[in-house]
Amino acid sequence: MAENAKPERISEAEHAVMEVLWQDSPLTAQDVAERVDPDRAWTAATVKTLLGRLLTKRAVAHEVDGRRYLYRPAVAREEYVAGESRRLIDRLFGGKLTPLVAHLAERDEISAADIAEIEALLKALKQ
Template sequence: MTERISDAEHAVMEVLWDEAPLTAADVHQRIDPARGWSDRTVKTMLSRLLGKGVLAYEEEGRRYLYRPAVAREDYVSTESRRLVDRLFGGRITPLVAHLAERDELTDADIAEIEALLKALKS
């Protein structure tokens, strides 16, 4: 439903999903410095995200306080489904199988997932 969020925009969303509302400066401060983004870049992202309707804001004096307008859970679901549809014929088991085979899950991981699945069956 919602418009597509690009990689760079996603970084901004993560900050706001973690903490909101925030000003543009706050967001800039919380962006991983490794990205080396200028504050202008962050502002551009914020504008685009507003345009895409995935962020909302309220005015605080002359500034905006930004907050997510879509739940992270929903975004994660949509993206996960896209991947599963595109690469695994829409089936989740092959995805897990693939990850398991390629990523050498530790015994602890396996135990954790098993416990999780067991809990589900009850």
């Protein structure tokens, strides 16, 4: 499903549309509008605008189905998350993960459950 070309960075609003499409696709613009978080109170026109931007950025693709367009992600969620995570770590922490974890720990933003999960992950990675 994912294409080789990487899309441009997407906005927070565009990301909300992508989350809907990653959960289920292909969908029409109306389908997306009905599934996006209702607190956003977006109209179908707003969703169509966002889909248009995502098409331009090559984050979604579409196909014609009669008189409507069906939209689908052009990039897998895992690929997007990996790219965004790498950009965050590169930009804010010099490409190193340890300063990010230290930053969170210094602000008490890592729970005991988080620490247990990290320890389990590290143990698995060592094996």
